[in-house]
Amino acid sequence: MAVVDKWTGWVERFPGGSLALTTAEFFINWGRKNSLWPLTFGLSCCAIEMFCTGAPRFDWARLGNEVLRASPRQADMMVVAGTVCWKMAPRLKRLYEQLAEPKYVIAMGACAVSGGPFHYDSYGTVRGVDQLIPVDVYLPGCPPRPEALLDAILTLEKKISHERLPGRKPQEPHPQRSESESHV
Amino acid sequence: MPDNLLEQLQSAFPGAQVSEQGGFGPLVGLAAADALAAACETLARPEFGWDTVEDYTARDLGTSFELVLHLVSSADVRRRLTVKAPIARETAQAPSLVSRFGCAEWYEREIFDLFGIRFDGHPDLRRILLPEDWSGHPLRKDYQDERLLRRPGN
Numbered sequence: 001m002a003v004v005d006k007w008t009g010w011v012e013r014f015p016g017g018s019l020a021l022t023t024a025e026f027f028i029n030w031g032r033k034n035s036l037w038p039l040t041f042g043l044s045c046c047a048i049e050m051f052c053t054g055a056p057r058f059d060w061a062r063l064g065n066e067v068l069r070a071s072p073r074q075a076d077m078m079v080v081a082g083t084v085c086w087k088m089a090p091r092l093k094r095l096y097e098q099l100a101e102p103k104y105v106i107a108m109g110a111c112a113v114s115g116g117p118f119h120y121d122s123y124g125t126v127r128g129v130d131q132l133i134p135v136d137v138y139l140p141g142c143p144p145r146p147e148a149l150l151d152a153i154l155t156l157e158k159k160i161s162h163e164r165l166p167g168r169k170p171q172e173p174h175p176q177r178s179e180s181e182s183h184v
Numbered sequence: 185m186p187d188n189l190l191e192q193l194q195s196a197f198p199g200a201q202v203s204e205q206g207g208f209g210p211l212v213g214l215a216a217a218d219a220l221a222a223a224c225e226t227l228a229r230p231e232f233g234w235d236t237v238e239d240y241t242a243r244d245l246g247t248s249f250e251l252v253l254h255l256v257s258s259a260d261v262r263r264r265l266t267v268k269a270p271i272a273r274e275t276a277q278a279p280s281l282v283s284r285f286g287c288a289e290w291y292e293r294e295i296f297d298l299f300g301i302r303f304d305g306h307p308d309l310r311r312i313l314l315p316e317d318w319s320g321h322p323l324r325k326d327y328q329d330e331r332l333l334r335r336p337g338n
Contacts, residue, residue: 086331119333123327124322
């Protein structure tokens with residue numbers, strides 16, 4: 001009961017008790033955002049910070065980012081951690097296309113966001129991974145600290161919790177729920 | 185370094201500019217790249233001992249190219265020597281060192297990739313760093329690429 005009290009987002013109270021009543025949408029989003037499986041994919045120095053975030057000191061498994069998958073077909077989230085060069089671009093695009101739907105992308109670091117230090121005067125660098133694939137969360141830094149990547153993952157989870165099932169209108173604020181509660 | 189090393193180098197390469205500075209160890213500036221393979225053969229002899237290619241690259245001097253070869257002695261890795269050789273921009277051709285130094289193969293591919301210098305006798309002269317369908321050679325000073333964004337103010 002104590003745990004259920006905290007889950008005000010999807011527990012409806014009835015006279016004489018409470019019942020976990022919710023929408024399919026909320027429940028699916030809740031499941032999705034708490035079981036993101038990232039692809040094992042690092043491009044350069046930002047990947048070191050990403051692996052550090054997965055290691056015990058920061059432990060992104062706490063957020064449901066459970067296991068780094070070696071195959072894109074088992075993953076639904078990709079952290080583009082590092083510099084994307086034009087030679088890597090077709091490979092990166094293919095990996096993205098092989099990810100299981102629904103798929104999410106975090107552009108980690110200055111290079112993946114905009115080309116970073118290689119934005120100007122570089123013949124080999126893609127100026128931002130969003131020229132190749134859609135990006136959900138941009139995370140600046142050179143490289144970002146693991147805390148920053150955790151924040152990016154929380155931001156992505158917040159974004160997923162607002163997703164609508166196909167064919168539904170954009171979400172309006174729930175009349176009985178505050179904004180902060182709806183992120184639970 | 186023996187005292188008379190520069191004199192020895194000068195007598196071995198009469199047409200070259202030999203100096204003590206300007207590179208890793210002594211610098212041998214050859215008059216033409218055609219003499220490069222023979223020069224390496226001479227430098228690998230026991231009295232000199234520079235028998236290993238440590239680095240091999242090129243420069244674009246605007247009107248011509250220049251090959252820059254760093255040799256090291258396998259008997260004493262602190263002994264190094266730099267060989268430079270000019271190449272005409274129009275032909276952009278040089279003899280390959282692969283038959284003598286196997287490790288020069290990827291260096292020559294890299295020079296071909298980024299400078300467009302062709303090496304006669306290279307067994308597998310393909311691009312090594314850039315994608316296969318790339319056009320142009322990016323480290324040339326006159327390289328043009330519409331994807332390349334120039335820094336404002338430069």
